[in-house]
Each structure stands twice: as structure tokens, then as C-alpha cells.
Amino acid sequence: MPASTATTGFSTRFGRKTGTGNTYAYFAEVSNINGIGMTREAIDATHLESPDGYNEFIAGMKTGKPVTITLNFVPAATSDVTDAFATGSGEFRILFPGGTVAFDFTGIVTEFALGDISNDKLTASLVMQPSGKPTLGLVAGG
Template sequence: MAGLDGKGTALKRGDGTTPGEVFTAIASVTNVSGPGLSRDAYDVTAHDSPDKHREFIGGLIDPGEVSIDVNYRPAVHDALIADLEDDDPRNYQIVFPDVGQTTWSFKAVMTGFEPSAPHDDKLTATLTFKVSGKPAIT
């Protein structure tokens, strides 16, 4: 098989309780993007670097952002706007629909909630989360 169907991927939000935190899927998600991991590269080129080529070492890793698009239902999704007020990161999980249910677990701060109401289409919203720290992949 050359690929997997993405249908069934879920972004789950932790309730913050300990022990035994409960994760609930955010409803009506139509698209999940990220996290977009990237890494800084530090230039360590010196006068004695060989062959007039720059040299680099790996620097800090930015865990990036996660964004989701939803079929916006105000009665369901407006409760999430309160997450914009939270200063501390919350626990989230992306669960993929593969056989092993691969899960990316991470802490994130919500940084955006943008609803859209076109005159000729459905209500949608885009929610953006800044990942804090290293995601765990299981």
C-alpha cells in the first residue's frame, strides 16, 4: 500500500486533571496541519574551514504550530475560545487513523481562533496552537 487515508484523524484536548487526564476529540474537524517542526542551524565556519565551504551544527528545535479547520458550530466550539485566555500550555493529542493509532502528544497554547461566514458556504473556523516543548510520538 502506498498511502493512508487521513479520514478519522482527531485532535484531542486534555481536561487538565491529574492523575488520569481525559482527552476529548474536538468536534467537526475537517483538516489537521502540523506540527511543523524546524531546526535552527548555527554557522560555525572558521578561517580554517576546508574548501571554502560553510559549516553548520544543529541548533534549537522549534516544535512549530498545529492548526485545525472545523465546521464551525458556535454552541460547540465557542467554549474553546476560553483557551486563548490560558497562559499555561494545555495537553493535546493528534491521533492518526493508522493500524497502530499513532499519537503525537504535546503541550500547546492556543494562539488563534478565526471564524469565517461566507454568504454562499458553510460556517468554518481555523484554530491555531503553538506547541511548547518536544512532542511525544507513540
């Protein structure tokens, strides 16, 4: 059996497109990215003569799953997070380790939240809802 080529998520980056071209401003101190994926509606097509009394489904519309990023909240450097929420939409990239594969999507920022304020580190999170077709693949030129 061949050796595993698995890797960790260490050095994955999250960015927002700036201007034209393939330039992204990457957020500082991202500690977690969650929810990357796509779903599809299952439309019930069951009828009174469905075979053997089982429900039948047909494939419906596809949707990108909401993406949540969590980062260390540095009060003196909040512009990336608050600008993303204030603007409401943008083009986003999750750049995987090695910098050759990315999950790119256009989306709207649906939530901004600060984590618990305690003796632990300060955190913040953003939730983005992809709009349209997200892509997972090789980075242009990568």
C-alpha cells in the same frame, strides 16, 4: 513488490487533555489538521578557514512546528474552541486513524480565527505552538 499499507487521514481526531490521566475532549467536526512536525535551528559555525569556502553549521535547538486545526464552525457549540483560546495553553493530542498512534504536545494557543462568512460553510481555526518536546508514538494501552 508488497502491497501498500498507506491510509488516509479520515477519522483522525484532535483533542485537549481534561484533568488527570489519559482523558481527552475531542473537538467536533475537525476538517483539517496542518503543520505537524519538528524543526531544528542550523547555527552558522563558518570561520575564515572553513574547508573549500563552504558555510558550516552545527545543530541547534529543536522546536515543534505550529499546528493548525480547521473545523466546521457551529455557532451554538463554540465552547471547545473559545475555551482553548481563553485558557491559552493545554495538552493536546492528534489521534491518528485506528487510535493507536498519537502526536502529543503541550502548547499555547496563539491564534483563533473565523473563516470567510459567505454562502459556503462556516469555519474556524486554531493555531497551537508546541512548547517543549512533542511526542509521536504509540498511545499508552494502545
